[in-house]
Amino acid sequence: MSARRLWAELRRRPVIIAAILVAVALVVSSVLVPIISDLDASSPRLARRLQGPSWAGGEGGLLGTDSLGRDLFLRIMHGMRTSFAVGALAALLGAALGTLIGLVSGYFGGAVDAVLMRLTDIELAFPGILLVMVLVRVLERGIVGLVIVLGLISWMLYARVVRGAVLTLRTSELVTATTGLGASTPRILFVHVLPNVAAAAMSLMAVTFAALMLAEASLSFIGFGVQPPQISLGAILSSGREYLSTSWWISTFSGLFLLLGVLSTNLIGSWLHRVTDPLTVRTAS
Amino acid sequence: MSALLEVRDLQVAFQRRRDAEPVVPVADVSFDIRAGERVGLVGESGSGKSLTALAVMGLIPRIGGHLGPRTSISLGGENLLAKSEREMRWIRGGQIAMIFQDPLSSLNPVLKTGRQVIEALELHRPGLDNREMRAIAVDLLDQVHLPRPERLMDSYPHELSGGMRQRVMIAIALAGDPDLLIADEPTTALDVTIQAEVLDLLHELGEARDLAVLLITHDLSIIAGFTHRVLVMYGGRLVERAPTRDLYADPRHPYTGLLLRSIPPLDRTEERLVAIAGSPPEPAARPDGCGFNPRCPFSMDPACTTEHPPLIPLDGAAGASRATACARVDEITLGSLAPAPVSAAAAAGTAIDDGVLVNLERLSKTFKIKGEGLVGHELITAVDDVSLELRRGEVLGIVGESGSGKSTLARCMLHLIEPSRGTVRFDGRELGALGVRQLRRLRLRMQMIFQDPASSLDPRMRVGRILAEPLRIHGLWGTPGHNEAALQDLIELVQLPPDSLNRFPHEFSGGQRQRIAIARSLTARPSLLVCDEPVSALDVSVRSSILNLLADLRKEFGLTMVFIAHDLSLVRYLCDRIGVMHQGRLVELKSTEDLFADPVHDHTRELLAAQPVPDPATEQERRTHRRSLAGVSR
Numbered sequence: 004m005s006a007r008r009l010w011a012e013l014r015r016r017p018v019i020i021a022a023i024l025v026a027v028a029l030v031v032s033s034v035l036v037p038i039i040s041d042l043d044a045s046s047p048r049l050a051r052r053l054q055g056p057s058w059a060g061g062e063g064g065l066l067g068t069d070s071l072g073r074d075l076f077l078r079i080m081h082g083m084r085t086s087f088a089v090g091a092l093a094a095l096l097g098a099a100l101g102t103l104i105g106l107v108s109g110y111f112g113g114a115v116d117a118v119l120m121r122l123t124d125i126e127l128a129f130p131g132i133l134l135v136m137v138l139v140r141v142l143e144r145g146i147v148g149l150v151i152v153l154g155l156i157s158w159m160l161y162a163r164v165v166r167g168a169v170l171t172l173r174t175s176e177l178v179t180a181t182t183g184l185g186a187s188t189p190r191i192l193f194v195h196v197l198p199n200v201a202a203a204a205m206s207l208m209a210v211t212f213a214a215l216m217l218a219e220a221s222l223s224f225i226g227f228g229v230q231p232p233q234i235s236l237g238a239i240l241s242s243g244r245e246y247l248s249t250s251w252w253i254s255t256f257s258g259l260f261l262l263l264g265v266l267s268t269n270l271i272g273s274w275l276h277r278v279t280d281p282l283t284v285r286t287a288s
Numbered sequence: 289m290s291a292l293l294e295v296r297d298l299q300v301a302f303q304r305r306r307d308a309e310p311v312v313p314v315a316d317v318s319f320d321i322r323a324g325e326r327v328g329l330v331g332e333s334g335s336g337k338s339l340t341a342l343a344v345m346g347l348i349p350r351i352g353g354h355l356g357p358r359t360s361i362s363l364g365g366e367n368l369l370a371k372s373e374r375e376m377r378w379i380r381g382g383q384i385a386m387i388f389q390d391p392l393s394s395l396n397p398v399l400k401t402g403r404q405v406i407e408a409l410e411l412h413r414p415g416l417d418n419r420e421m422r423a424i425a426v427d428l429l430d431q432v433h434l435p436r437p438e439r440l441m442d443s444y445p446h447e448l449s450g451g452m453r454q455r456v457m458i459a460i461a462l463a464g465d466p467d468l469l470i471a472d473e474p475t476t477a478l479d480v481t482i483q484a485e486v487l488d489l490l491h492e493l494g495e496a497r498d499l500a501v502l503l504i505t506h507d508l509s510i511i512a513g514f515t516h517r518v519l520v521m522y523g524g525r526l527v528e529r530a531p532t533r534d535l536y537a538d539p540r541h542p543y544t545g546l547l548l549r550s551i552p553p554l555d556r557t558e559e560r561l562v563a564i565a566g567s568p569p570e571p572a573a574r575p576d577g578c579g580f581n582p583r584c585p586f587s588m589d590p591a592c593t594t595e596h597p598p599l600i601p602l603d604g605a606a607g608a609s610r611a612t613a614c615a616r617v618d619e620i621t622l623g624s625l626a627p628a629p630v631s632a633a634a635a636a637g638t639a640i641d642d643g644v645l646v647n648l649e650r651l652s653k654t655f656k657i658k659g660e661g662l663v664g665h666e667l668i669t670a671v672d673d674v675s676l677e678l679r680r681g682e683v684l685g686i687v688g689e690s691g692s693g694k695s696t697l698a699r700c701m702l703h704l705i706e707p708s709r710g711t712v713r714f715d716g717r718e719l720g721a722l723g724v725r726q727l728r729r730l731r732l733r734m735q736m737i738f739q740d741p742a743s744s745l746d747p748r749m750r751v752g753r754i755l756a757e758p759l760r761i762h763g764l765w766g767t768p769g770h771n772e773a774a775l776q777d778l779i780e781l782v783q784l785p786p787d788s789l790n791r792f793p794h795e796f797s798g799g800q801r802q803r804i805a806i807a808r809s810l811t812a813r814p815s816l817l818v819c820d821e822p823v824s825a826l827d828v829s830v831r832s833s834i835l836n837l838l839a840d841l842r843k844e845f846g847l848t849m850v851f852i853a854h855d856l857s858l859v860r861y862l863c864d865r866i867g868v869m870h871q872g873r874l875v876e877l878k879s880t881e882d883l884f885a886d887p888v889h890d891h892t893r894e895l896l897a898a899q900p901v902p903d904p905a906t907e908q909e910r911r912t913h914r915r916s917l918a919g920v921s922r
Contacts, residue, residue, distance in 0.1 A: 176744035179704055184758040184808075185731030198748045 022270040033083035045232045047071035053250045067252040082236035090216035096154030098208045101161025109169030123159045168200040206276045213269035236261045291320035299356025313571035314524045324498040328511035331521035332568045332827040346376045382412045385461035389473040391453035395445040402441025412464030428459040451482035468500045479689035484898040509900035513907020523579025529611045540612040543580045545622035550832035552861035560627035563833035567797040591615045646678035651710035670696040672872035683849040685859030688869035735809035739821040741801035745793040752789035782807045799830035818850040856899045868892045
């Protein structure tokens with residue numbers, strides 16, 4: 004779909020426009036606020052602990068402070084940044100892995116296909132949380148480990164979708180014609196087949212991104228995710244539970260920002276999926 | 289006699305977006321069909337012929353379009369546009385029935401055949417009990433000459449062949465005892481021998497039941513012996529209306545004339561075909577003035593380019609039944625149309641020499657398909673023990689019906705699929721004995737073009753990149769003679785617009801895309817070119833120019849060609865020798881002249897007898913002949 008048609012589509016969807024504005028604002032501020040702020044997000048200032056937001060009569064700045072007296076707004080922005088980074092990188096990793104597996108599985112068929120697809124089935128059937136807990140034990144804790152874990156639990160959908168697309172392409176005249184030109188198998192796969200199935204994978208990526216952001220927060224919430232001193236929305240949310248009756252702002256605002264981030268990217272993602280997925284677009288037009 | 293169906297000023301418009309200009313794919317179409325009359329509606333894709341049929345059925349609102357304010361459609365004197373949806377449902381299938389191109393997708397796959405006929409009876413003949421309905425249904429299946437109708441009642445659509453399914457569709461259409469049957473490309477998906485049978489059946493039913501038939505098709509040949517009158521549509525308008533005999537003897541609109549002249553004749557070998565320039569317009573981008581003017585050799589400013597010429601009745605022998613929409617109808621003589629000249633390079637081309645380029649020895653190909661049950665498989669023999677030799681510079685035609693194995697043979701010949709048995713020798717080298725790299729290298733010298741250029745070209749590459757791809761693959765890109773300038777020459781050679789290299793395949797029409805595919809196959813100057821039904825997916829009016837191009841290129845480059853087709857007239861024009869395939873076997877192989885003069889194998893004769901020709905007298909004669917044969921066997 005061309006940029007101009009995408010824009011024309013977008014103009015008729017005020018909700019998506021709003022979602023884009025929110026997402027952009029969140030990304031920009033989560034990158035900029037930690038840079039320009041002269042406060043330190045990690046070092047405790049116990050004298051200022053559990054102060055309410057200034058607009059609600061407290062003395063804790065914009066969104067109040069946490070149990071160690073650290074500025075909540077700054078910490079939420081840090082957490083937002085982690086969420087976006089982990090979500091994006093994990094989606095990328097899962098997409099790359101799944102696309103490769105789908106490509107190989109669909110193109111070569113036979114035993115290769117059988118083995119790879121059974122592997123996909125097994126992983127789809129395997130309880131995700133169990134796998135994550137095992138992997139987290141084995142891998143290094145922290146952002147890199149988390150990205151790998153989330154990538155490893157999200158590739159199956161790509162593998163299935165891409166395999167399906169490749170199966171139809173494999174018997175198409177496009178592949179026969181390219182074989183007839185004397186092209187080698189890697190060339191057919193990566194120069195001719197891959198670009199034609201990439202759209203399907205990318206449009207899936209838009210949807211999984213939000214889900215992976217949420218997965219990162221959930222893992223951090225139960226303590227399996229990002230480890231201190233790195234900051235995650237899930238961890239902030241979790242730490243606020245103890246103070247819910249006295250200092251409501253900690254869990255409320257971290258939860259609210261997580262909601263905004265996931266909701267806006269999810270809306271954008273499913274819209275992008277709808278307008279760019281070659282399968283749905285073809286049937287709609 | 290008053291008309292059964294009267295269509296006046298039919299206009300179909302689609303409003304895609306609220307602020308945009310509506311697209312008008314059909315405009316100013318008026319025609320009558322009398323009771324029992326068979327009328328052909330001929331046009332290419334996008335001409336508006338199918339929309340015209342849907343309008344008569346009252347189905348335009350369902351597909352999101354609307355009719356023009358002056359449009360009127362009446363059946364037996366009753367205004368159809370004033371009918372409620374409930375009344376229209378009664379009329380559809382009751383007074384007007386319709387059959388479509390693909391009987392498999394119009395039949396319900398999970399219901400038994402008999403059930404589907406009975407359903408139509410339930411809708412349109414209420415008050416019958418089950419036993420009566422079953423008896424009528426069996427009778428209907430018998431009327432469409434289906435064998436053992438009692439047993440067929442209990443079979444499912446997938447158990448029937450394509451021709452049988454279309455007969456079932458016709459039986460269903462007859463269930464409501466309609467006065468008018470609309471048949472939209474009813475034989476396009478069928479093999480040529482089955483096509484003849486289905487048309488004969490429609491003809492017979494039309495005569496016996498006084499049933500009017502509106503036959504919609506893109507193929508002028510199939511209706512020659514079938515219809516009383518013909519309507520020709522182009523660019524959403526009627527351009528000619530004439531009794532069938534007159535139309536073929538003396539077409540008056542340049543489009544009809546050119547189209548008839550561009551069909552290669554079956555009874556002689558033509559040096560050269562009349563070609564029509566350009567391609568048919570898209571409904572959203574039609575030219576000003578006469579829709580045909582950009583492609584018409586008689587087009588004149590401003591007579592043809594400013595206003596739509598109306599359909600004007602012609603005086604003379606044929607009377608008021610003839611009409612044509614051409615502003616210059618009195619000035620032009622279609623007889624003066626000459627075939628496109630042979631290009632100079634082609635004229636100086638090479639001839640066949642004695643050397644053998646390709647040698648097939650006892651080639652067979654079997655496919656495994658899933659059999660019945662959970663495990664096990666069946667073997668299908670697609671190509672069965674085929675041996676032949678291809679001499680340098682000759683063009684070999686391979687004809688056969690769908691499933692005869694002709695495409696598989698072509699792919700085996702190039703080792704695009706591995707033959708199961710037998711050997712292929714190309715220029716003395718056995719392909720099966722070559723290593724992967726050697727075979728890839730050799731592919732430069734043997735190229736293939738496919739039926740559907742849209743699916744054989746990478747949609748994400750610009751044409752320049754597509755044409756350079758064979759050279760890139762073999763690391764030749766950038767070496768002397770293999771550069772941008774060479775591609776530009778190639779573009780000109782296949783008569784594409786000069787700015788083509790920077791555009792994507794989807795920006796071109798079907799015919800142009802096939803030119804791109806041809807150009808790609810020529811980038812590396814091959815010795816062998818295998819063409820698998822290269823014009824079957826193209827509009828009728830662009831076919832002859834592609835055939836002429838292939839004929840030119842063959843001479844210019846001294847190409848050896850294999851030309852696969854299901855249409856005998858095409859191979860007659862292009863080929864030196866013709867092989868006929870039937871159920872995987874090569875049943876007859878001889879020179880073009882001999883094959884047409886003296887066909888020996890039964891299947892060759894069948895094909896020749898069924899191949900429709902654009903001549904009413906011949907077609908009628910052949911039908912009488914076929915009927916007498918059928919009468920003997922039945």
